[in-house]
């Protein structure tokens with residue numbers, strides 16, 4: 001288990017746009033942030049299903065150091081996958097990233113690039129989310145692409161009463177969502193931009209680091225400690241999910257349709273995932289028991305959430321480092337650390353009906369043990 005995503009293998013980067021003759025009528029696509037979790041899975045989806053003539057992956061992190069598994073690394077050796085290094089916060093770099101080379105311009109630009117590291121300051125998010133997305137959208141408008149797809153955030157409202165619809169009350173409850181909301185609003189003001197916005201629930205699958213994988217790592221820590229796993233807020237906390245393959249399918253499905261122009265879509269599975277469902281699966285995978293903090297403890301947490309989160313993270317980080325050392329793991333991107341804002345008593349409860357009304361159908365209707373532990377099996 002502890003050898004997950006351990007050694008990034010050196011691979012040559014695929015360059016060249018050589019589209020075969022039969023490919024010429026297929027679309028040419030740019031995936032911004034294509035070395036990240038969602039981006040790499042989108043590259044895989046488009047290539048394996050032979051949907052495109054060219055994919056240009058733009059990222060500030062090269063594929064060699066992005067902790068790709070071997071399957072994802074091989075994708076970057078395929079001639080029709082081209083990697084371009086760019087920091088998209090810089091307008092000049094963004095312009096160069098989307099520059100047209102031999103073979104013509106691009107049809108679709110999908111923005112998966114974003115400052116996703118938790119616990120950053122407002123200015124860091126303003127640049128890494130708002131500025132980045134708007135730079136890319138402005139360039140996409142200049143290129144007159146058929147569609148610019150902005151991967152936004154599902155954290156737009158917290159209620160456990162009714163699932164949140166796209167046009168429901170907007171109260172972003174993470175820093176990231178706050179800036180993504182500004183992006184959503186600004187896209188309407190960019191002249192000539194053909195765009196669609198997707199708001200994913202918690203995304204899980206191969207390559208996940210920040211979604212459900214920290215919960216698996218925490219399960220591994222409690223297994224290592226031989227203790228009961230303790231969680232906040234109870235089993236009914238809504239933690240709706242979407243498998244990364246279905247997210248990639250939904251992005252492409254929505255990008256191709258005319259009636260999705262200027263629209264926002266929740267991308268969430270039909271399983272109405274809760275913390276209880278996830279914790280049961282994690283407990284099953286690691287053969288551990290779990291329980292929730294008592295309401296007395298919870299009322300104390302509300303008084304000093306920051307200290308409580310520090311305490312919880314400290315409890316997990318030490319044993320995780322110890323377990324890694326014992327297994328000979330010197331470096332790993334995986335961590336049990338969960339940021340404070342993701343530990344609030346906030347529900348992620350999203351309505352999938354607008355997406356379904358476009359004719360989309362899910363391959364993974366709800367989370368399961370097999371799907372949750374896919375990242376474990378992929379290395």
Ligand SMILES: NC(=O)c1ccc[n+]([C@@H]2O[C@H](COP(=O)([O-])OP(=O)(O)OC[C@H]3O[C@@H](n4cnc5c(N)ncnc54)[C@H](O)[C@@H]3O)[C@@H](O)[C@H]2O)c1
Nearest residue numbers: 033035036037038059060061087088113114116200203211
């Ligand atoms: N993973 C989830 O559970 C989830 C849920 C909802 C929404 N989202 C959104 O989906 C998008 C992609 O998320 P992810 O999980 O793949 O994140 P990720 O961190 O794995 O990938 C983001 C990629 O963007 C790149 N990037 C960041 N800043 C850049 C810059 N300035 N220039 C160029 N590249 C840059 C990073 O190097 C990384 O490869 C984000 O907007 C995120 O908010 C993710």
